[in-house]
Amino acid sequence: xxxxxxxxxxxxxxxxxxxxxxxxxxxxxxxxxxxxxxxxxxxxxxxxxxxxxxxxxxxxxxxxxxxxxxxxxxxxxxxxxxxxxxxxxxxxxxx
Amino acid sequence: xxxxxxxxxxxxxxxxxxxxxxxxxxxxxxxxxxxxxxxxxxxxxxxxxxxxxxxxxxxxxxxxxxxxxxxxxxxxxxxxxxxxxxxxxxxxxxxxxxxxxxxxxxxxxxxxxxxxxxxxxxxxxxxxxxxxxxxxxxxxxxxxxxxxxxxxxxxxxxxxxxxxxxxxxxxxxxxxxxxxxxxxxxxxxxxxxxxxxxxxxxxxxxxxxxxxxxxxxxxxxxxxxxxxxxxxxxxxxxxxxxxxxxxxxxxxxxxxxxxxxxxxxxxxxxxxxxxxxxxxxxxxxxxxxxxxxxxxxxxxxxxxxxxxxxxxxxxxxxxxxxxxxxxxxxxxxxxxxxxxxxxxxxxxxxxxxxxxxxxxxxxxxxxxxxxxxxxxxxxxxxxxxxxxxxxxxxxxxxxxxxxxxxxxxxxxxxxxxxxxxxxxxxxxxxxxxxxxxxxxxxxxxxxxxxxxxxxxxxxxxxxxxxxxxxxxxxxxxxxxxxxxxxxxx
Numbered sequence: 001x002x003x004x005x006x007x008x009x010x011x012x013x014x015x016x017x018x019x020x021x022x023x024x025x026x027x028x029x030x031x032x033x034x035x036x037x038x039x040x041x042x043x044x045x046x047x048x049x050x051x052x053x054x055x056x057x058x059x060x061x062x063x064x065x066x067x068x069x070x071x072x073x074x075x076x077x078x079x080x081x082x083x084x085x086x087x088x089x090x091x092x093x094x095x
Numbered sequence: 096x097x098x099x100x101x102x103x104x105x106x107x108x109x110x111x112x113x114x115x116x117x118x119x120x121x122x123x124x125x126x127x128x129x130x131x132x133x134x135x136x137x138x139x140x141x142x143x144x145x146x147x148x149x150x151x152x153x154x155x156x157x158x159x160x161x162x163x164x165x166x167x168x169x170x171x172x173x174x175x176x177x178x179x180x181x182x183x184x185x186x187x188x189x190x191x192x193x194x195x196x197x198x199x200x201x202x203x204x205x206x207x208x209x210x211x212x213x214x215x216x217x218x219x220x221x222x223x224x225x226x227x228x229x230x231x232x233x234x235x236x237x238x239x240x241x242x243x244x245x246x247x248x249x250x251x252x253x254x255x256x257x258x259x260x261x262x263x264x265x266x267x268x269x270x271x272x273x274x275x276x277x278x279x280x281x282x283x284x285x286x287x288x289x290x291x292x293x294x295x296x297x298x299x300x301x302x303x304x305x306x307x308x309x310x311x312x313x314x315x316x317x318x319x320x321x322x323x324x325x326x327x328x329x330x331x332x333x334x335x336x337x338x339x340x341x342x343x344x345x346x347x348x349x350x351x352x353x354x355x356x357x358x359x360x361x362x363x364x365x366x367x368x369x370x371x372x373x374x375x376x377x378x379x380x381x382x383x384x385x386x387x388x389x390x391x392x393x394x395x396x397x398x399x400x401x402x403x404x405x406x407x408x409x410x411x412x413x414x415x416x417x418x419x420x421x422x423x424x425x426x427x428x429x430x431x432x433x434x435x436x437x438x439x440x441x442x443x444x445x446x447x448x449x450x451x452x453x454x455x456x457x458x459x460x461x462x463x464x465x466x467x468x469x470x471x472x473x474x475x476x477x478x479x480x481x482x483x484x485x486x487x488x489x490x491x492x493x494x495x496x497x498x499x500x501x502x503x504x505x506x507x508x509x510x511x512x513x514x515x516x517x518x519x520x521x522x523x524x525x526x527x528x529x530x531x532x533x534x535x536x537x538x539x540x541x542x543x544x545x546x547x548x549x550x551x552x553x554x555x556x557x558x559x560x561x562x563x564x565x566x567x568x569x570x571x572x573x574x575x576x577x578x579x580x581x582x583x584x
Contacts, residue, residue: 008458015417015461016424016438017454018446027458030516034459037517038406038472044479051477052484054308055294055533055558056338063334075196081431088426093437 002032099124100264104168104321107267111157111167118157118167122150122211125169129213129265132584135236137250137260139174140182141214149211156209165328166209171266173257174215175222176202176312177301185303186220186230186253189448190429199301200333201270201312208328213266217256220450221420222277222305225522227255228509229452237285237506238263238581242547248506251281251522257315258285263584268316268325272302274309275408276502276526279538282315283501283551286540286579288572289315290322293559294533295340297326298333306415307338309408309530319539319569323347326561342559350562351569356390358567361494365401366525375500375550378542382498382552385574386567394494398486403479404528409520410463410476411531416453417460423448455516484532491557496567499525501538501551525553535561539568540577549579 003011005024008031012019019027077083099121102110110116126143146169153167177183177195184190202212219229226249227235237250237259250259254271258281261269271278273291282289290313297312304310314325327347333339362383367376383393425431425444432447434440449457463472490497503524529536535558538551552571556564 003462007462011458011462011465013442014465015457016441016445017449017457018442019454027455030455031458031462034409034455034516035462038410038476041403041406041410041475041479042471044400044403044475044482046475046478046482049478049481051474052481053477054338055484055531056340058338058340060337061334061341072196076427078196079193079428081425081429090426091434091437091440 003028003035100128103317104267104324108168108324112162114157118150118153119147121167122146122169125213125266132238132263132265135238135259135263136233137217137235137256137263137265138171138214139184139186139217139232139256142181142212143214146211146213153209153211163207163209164324165205168210169213169267170205170210170325171214171216171257171260171269172202172212173218173254173270173272175218175272175303176270177303178202178212178215181215183215183303184232185222186218186232187448187450187453188231188430189423189444191231192430193428197301200298200335201302201329204331205270205328210328216260216269219253219255220453221303221416222253222272222274223416223452223456224252225276225280225519227252229450231450234509235259236509238584239285239506239548240582244546246508248508248548249284251284251506253277254315255281258282258287258289261285261287261315261317262581268314268321270312270329271315272310272312273530274306274412275530276523278313278315279526279536279551279553280502280522282538283540283549284506286549286577286581287315287317288319288322288537288539288568289313290326290537290561290564291530291535292326292330292561293340293535295338296330296535296559296561298336298339300333300335304419306412307419308415309412319565319572320348320351322537323351323565340559345562347562347565350566352566353570353573355386355567355570358391358496358563359394359494360386360391360567361394361396361490361497363398363401363490363497363499364395365398366499372504374544375503378550378552379500382541382571385571386498389570389574396490396493396497398490398528400479400482400486401528404483404531405520405524407476407479407483408523408527408531410472411480413456413460414464414473415460417457417464420453420457452516480531483528487532487534495557496563497555499553499555501525501553505544505546505548505550529555534558535564537564537568539572539575541571541575542577543579547579549577
């Protein structure tokens with residue numbers, strides 16, 4: 001399946017990655033090449049096969065719904081690029 | 096006494112225990128070696144001062160009889176494991192300056208066992224690569240060069256810093272992680288041993304996630320015994336990782352009996368693909384002969400869906416990566432590039448923060464998971480993955496372990512294979528199937544190519560049967576008697 005530049009731009013928007021106009025043609029070629037290569041899976045008969053979601057053959061464990069770590073607001077905020085007082089900050093989203 | 100750096104982890108541990116060597120001497124020798132090999136770019140962050148201080152405490156513990164299994168042993172940590180108070184980058188610009196407020200379970204266990212970290216080792220960005228050239232912190236150079244050709248070679252990837260540091264004797268052993276071959280392929284390229292245990296053996300908690308259904312931590316060291324010792328300290332159930340296996344960890348050092356008489360060693364016929372390098376095939380045959388000479392029985396088996404493993408992997412892994420890497424949004428950690436709106440801030444941050452290979456994989460993953468394509472790509476790949484796992488289950492009804500080459504070639508030079516992403520992906524042809532099935536697998540150094548570069552043999556075992564993989568690897572390692580060292584290192 002060949003991807004055109006418009007599709008690549010749309011996928012980049014979905015992934016929230018800024019891609020310059022200049023990068024689009026090269027990316028379209030690369031991604032089309034990879035998708036063409038993985039297309040070979042269509043040749044495998046999987047009609048009676050259950051999809052495999054995990055190799056771990058176990059039921060997800062339950063645990064007590066209790067707090068296991070002490071409050072550490074300052075430690076968590078320390079890595080925020082523009083943390084302010086006790087909050088992470090983002091550009092204004094509501095006018 | 097021989098040079099301190101010549102001692103294996105096992106031998107260094109004995110010397111520490113009988114006090115013929117102090118931890119201060121041992122760690123000091125390695126700290127000097129780290130400085131002397133900086134040209135390899137194996138480390139992103141060194142913690143040598145802290146290591147030298149820790150060695151003093153280790154000596155007190157050794158003197159008072161309070162030593163733990165790895166007390167005083169200097170190791171390196173792949174920079175994908177979160178380490179409290181020490182920068183953790185995952186090889187990416189987007190995490191530059193990230194100081195985790197917590198410690199990964201694996202590194203916490205290693206510290207509890209007494210191991211001393213010399214620092215954080217370079218890797219392909221977010222562990223995506225087979226050459227270590229995708230790291231934002233620059234490529235790692237292998238300590239090896241081809242005979243008569245001094246062009247720098249790649250150490251393999253993604254655990255390339257770990258591999259180069261072990262091979263250059265800048266650490267006694269190192270942690271790695273393996274999603275499609277990222278421990279085994281660099282181990283083969285640099286002439287060291289490396290084991291990826293069964294999915295679920297080592298906790299993934301605190302390891303920067305790439306593809307959660309495949310990621311698994313493992314050990315890289317000079318030989319099989321050292322790998323067994325390091326892995327012993329890393330593995331075990333952890334309630335903080337819901338896919339961690341609630342199983343006891345056997346004594347892997349005790350599994351190295353040197354006896355594989357009667358063991359059934361499988362040879363997957365589909366791995367003998369057309370165009371495989373004749374040197375690789377010859378080494379494989381040699382490995383089978385060593386196993387036979389040691390009393391094992393060689394059995395040909397069929398893994399019919401092998402040819403689809405790489406394509407399956409390159410759908411599953413990017414899809415999981417695109418989801419996992421959604422967290423790098425410039426809000427809670429890492430770098431932020433401002434924008435007028437929230438979406439623009441996200442796009443600017445992620446556009447600047449991710450390198451070309453990571454961007455490529457996120458875009459592929461986003462596309463294959465998007466509405467209208469999910470069934471054709473992701474669901475299809477999950478079904479083929481089920482068939483690949485079934486192939487292995489059936490083969491393991493006939494045999495105890497599988498023997499294959501680790502990589503289709505020896506190490507390549509920086510700059511080779513760089514233009515075509517698919518040519519790079521083919522490096523993982525022998526390692527990816529075991530990853531998809533979650534099986535334990537190990538590479539050991541077994542011979543040299545015609546241009547004097549290391550080549551590896553690869554063993555794959557049943558789920559949670561690392562013991563048989565290690566036992567067989569140990570016998571083959573002895574038979575191979577690999578003693579070559581990188582020139583100049």
